[in-house]
Amino acid sequence: MSAPSLTAKEIEDVRFAMSLGVDYLALPFVWQAQDIEDLRQVIGDTDILVIAKIE
Numbered sequence: 001m002s003a004p005s006l007t008a009k010e011i012e013d014v015r016f017a018m019s020l021g022v023d024y025l026a027l028p029f030v031w032q033a034q035d036i037e038d039l040r041q042v043i044g045d046t047d048i049l050v051i052a053k054i055e
Contacts, residue, residue, distance in 0.1 A: 005035035006042065014042050026051040
């Protein structure tokens with residue numbers, strides 16, 4: 001699959017969710033470890049847990 005794991009809209013949504021104090025974030029269509037790493041870069045050094053939704 002050639003689509004990016006995180007679109008600009010999803011990054012905006014992640015930042016909004018973080019402002020609400022979420023404990024978990026789910027990332028759909030995870031194809032490789034880099035997809036999770038990309039999300040971790042956005043959320044930075046937080047205690048937010050990531051759920052990989054393997055489709």
